Structures are given as structure tokens and as C-alpha cells.
Amino acid sequence: MVTAVIVAAGSSKRMGGEVDKLFLEVQGMPVIGHTWKTFDEHQLVGEIVVVVREDAQAAFEQLALNLPLHKPYRFIHGGDERQDSVRNGIRAACEESQIIAIHDGARPCVDQETITNTIRAAEEEGASVAASKIVDSVKLSDGHGRIIQNIDRTHLWSVQTPQVFKADVIGEAMKAVADEGIFVTDDTSACELIGQSVVLIESKNSNPKVTTESDLAFVSFLLQQ
């Protein structure tokens, strides 16, 4: 059994907090609607945990009524940091769940094949993540707009979500993060702490995160493809 944990508890600071970016309409549905629907339709996903801000839950409940959903879902409240929200989401998964697929609510363009491939890799090896090779040259800046070093990009990948784990692996990794009191920008970083290797699964299609309203045109284009 696979539980999808959709992280939708961001504060949207970058969009001024006025409109939650997840509820911006694109291709006839809010961003988060596309994300949710994609996981709901995936044949390997058995249930969905949606991590939301407490003050936004009513909007999500309303949304759920308007989506053609088939899988059981529940809401859980997020924490201060993304890792707190993820931890809350994982705890809410049903006990029989062996695989946890964590996904950013703001990545509505993820495709079924990438979800499948990340789940299969996590089943076999414990942890996986959707990723893309970095194709342009990479430079380290001095923090003031000047290049200080060329970075060899040969083995560099950018990672997105889903980030998929065996339930015991991510449980142990998140516990290590909490015990050590550190901050991680993504869930695979937590695996480093416990010596768990993570398989890179090349995304079949662009899988950007909506961070500003200007991203919507591109996302709309991708959803049409």
C-alpha cells in the first residue's frame, strides 16, 4: 500500500500571502486540484494525506467536493517548517502503508510515469526522488553577483518531488533530523543522516514548482501537453 503525502501547507510568502498560490486557477482548476487529481488517479496510490494550514482547511474541503476523487483522503495540519509538515503527514499515513510518496502541492505537472518509477525504485531500494540532469553550466557566486568558481556539472542533478520512501526508512530519517535538530531543504537529505542511499529517477517531463504567479503560463502550457 502506498500513501501519497501532498504538502500543501506553505505560507506562500513569495506571492505576498494574499492569494494562496495553490488556489490559483490554471487549466480550469486550482493548481492543487491538478496535483491531487494526479495522485488520486495513480493506480499504485491507496490513500492521500493532504497537509494543510489550519486556516486553509475549509478551502481544501470545498475543493475536494469539486474534484472527481476516488481514493480515501484526510487532512492534517502542517508545522512551522516544511520538514515539520512532512513529519505530520507521514504520521498520518495508515499503519499498513509500506511506501510513502511525498509530493509538493505546488508541482501540478508531475506525470503518472514518474510517480510509478519513483515508487518502484523506493520499493526496491528504500528511497528515490524525481530529478533532472542540470544541462547549463553551473557557477558559484560570491553572493554579490559575481562568479567565483566554475562547478563541474557532470554529476549534478536538480531534484523535485515525488520523493518516495519505504515507511520505516523515512520514519527513521525524520527521527534523525528531529534528534539532531537540523534543517533540511528536502526529504532525501534526511536519508543522508542514516546512510540510506537515494535513487535518482529522471523526470519524464518538466515538473516545476509554482512559486510566483508568473510561473502559471508555463504550468498551463505543460498541463496542456
Place this chain on the structure above:
Amino acid sequence: MVTAVIVAAGSSKRMGGEVDKLFLEVQGMPVIGHTWKTFDEHQLVGEIVVVVREDAQAAFEQLALNLPLHKPYRFIHGGDERQDSVRNGIRAACEESQIIAIHDGARPCVDQETITNTIRAAEEEGASVAASKIVDSVKLSDGHGRIIQNIDRTHLWSVQTPQVFKADVIGEAMKAVADEGIFVTDDTSACELIGQSVVLIESKNSNPKVTTESDLAFVSFLLQQ
């Protein structure tokens, strides 16, 4: 006076060599036509050097007849590696040219403002490059599909073109590359050799390189914007 050097001498190995990717049609014009037209229309650009493969020059000549060009241009033949093509292009710039803007022919979506900003920065500080902050988490792979290390992305940028230089700066940098017999993936790397700092100019819009036919839909979308 600014010379734009458009590098259009790639071998297109990744597209099977059958159709030169630069001549794929998008929004009613070959990819390279959009690139050329954009530099031709830029108010600060005085002349254009197009670096081509010898066996493709006739196709470029034919293209030029069909474009609404206003600036003088000339063709020069490329070399074995990109850096050889760039060097040939720089040598072909007119002697009065103080600024050289090097651009990949396969980046047709570059906008006028980014070109202006890179030229202004190079005039002031000697060297600049169009760039984007890396927004997703970055991982180092072991070369066999597994993550071995998280890379702090705080100061990482991916760089595109234009890469713009004072003529004497890029001349000296390319000479250093040749003298040391090294290989550089982009022209700003050559500046490292001579201690010339390079200003990162954030691209106003997406500025991808067409490397496979599957990139065309996205490029078409961007050109429409």
C-alpha cells in the same frame, strides 16, 4: 560598437545529425532565424558574426535572404570544439568593436532586456553572463544514479548566453585557454584563467537551449509570450 557572435556551428549529434536543430521551424521561422533577428533588432548591436559549419553556409545564406535584417553580418567557419568556433568568431569582429556578445544560436528565446543588461555590465566591469538562480535542491550523483551528497544551492547559478566581454578581455582569456591547452564548456570559464571577474545578470525570461526536437514545444510557447 558591439559585435554579436552567434555560435551556430554545432554538429547536432544529439538530434541524430539528420536535421540541423537550428533549422527546425518554430513559430514560422527556423530556430536560428529567431536568434539572429533578435540580435539584429537590438539597438546596441552594430554587427553580427555568424559562426557556421562550412557545409551549412549555403543554408544560412539562403536564410539571411528571408530575414528582415538591418545590420551588417558575415559568416565565419567554426572549429572542432565550441571554444574554437568562439575564437574564430571573435577574430572576425571588426577592429573598432569594443564589446563582444557571444550567443548560442540554439537559444532563440533571449530577450532584448537581458541582452542590454549583459552588454551594460560588460562595458562597466569587463565580463558578464545571462544566468538564473538554481531553485530546486541540487544533488551530486555517484555517476550510477544514486545521490552521494547534497549540494548547498544558495549561491549556485546556471549560466546561459549571452556571455559578453570587453574585446581585450575575451581576447586575452581565449589566448590563455589556447596557451594552456585546456577545454572550457563556456566562455566565462576562460575568464577565470586571467583573474577577470564575471557579473551574473539574471535572465528576465526562460532562455533554454534547443538540444532535442522535444524542446520545440516549450520554445514555441516562450516565443509566443
